[in-house]
Amino acid sequence: MTFDAPSPILTRLAATSLVIGGVLFALYQFVRPFTDTAETMASTAWLASHLFAIGAFTLITLGLSWLPQTLRGTLGHRSAISAVIVSVLGIGLTLPYYGAETFMLRFVSQHALDTGDRSVVALADTLHTDIVATGLFAVGLLLLGAAAVLAAGAVTKSGHASVWSAAPFALGFVLLLPQFFTPQPIRMVHGVLLTAGCVLVARTLVRAGRTTSRATNEPVPV
Template structure:
């Protein structure tokens, strides 16, 4: 749900204008991005649970690789979110205080400096890890096969969704939320079935 709330609550506007500064300065800017940060942390913890659930299966090694790649991907992604949360928020607050867009020229320096490369690597790993999860879930035979596919699709589309409008980004958030919830539900169902056996 956090990956859905992030784009739904995040203020969108022309980021080169005072409206953009107000968006950056908004408490919803901080809240929305923090929800994404918590979502990424919970993603890795969920995959740790998946690894535990599939530990004695033939796909154990594949799930472990998926977990490690996703963990590294989250580690490379979160610093960028930190810059979005705190640096852009501070720039927005000061631009609003000054009633000037001059500081907003620094937004691209925050977003597209060296950090963008670390962020891109993180998001690529966040695509590869869930794709490996989908393969492992499909091969496991113990979890809903399609839950892994929806999960992987959501994270594979993470980079392209950044170029979309708010409705597209919210729709992507729905896809990620459905994938995460379906996979989690599949894990719960799988554990209940194994206890009943």
């Protein structure tokens, strides 16, 4: 059985998505205000940083979606498929919470500043303590961590990357949930770690695409 070679253009686009997504996540950690007051939640920095996070998760998931194609014919192919499926489920549960933080809290905070009624800012605490909202968010982050571990395992088993070069990507996503309970400097370091992981996986994606292109007529293991 033969398979088509991955498109070099799409492979580079996927790799670029991973790199940009990693950079956006670091920007999210560096730009985000770390005090949840009416002034900070109504600020441009609050809006921009959360949009960076939404863009980061979207672009990273988009980049991973091309991983199975580049790992066709390797031992990492099936793990790559699993990584894509789990990452889509994870982002589906994660982004609604970010949407609420990005827009609802900003609109509520702006209303508080305009009217002087600071009581409405308590809605922020309602969002942060709601069991359904935070529960789905936590599950989404855990799924993204699992997807990253699967992706790291896929590129390692494929022979296109070592365990050490794939580890930062997996570790960055596994720490997604715990890092929310750490101070700002640690969260910034986490953002840099995740960026580095995305760059390494992007490099592996390009390298794997080139190798697979040279092996288009080799049989695919089943």
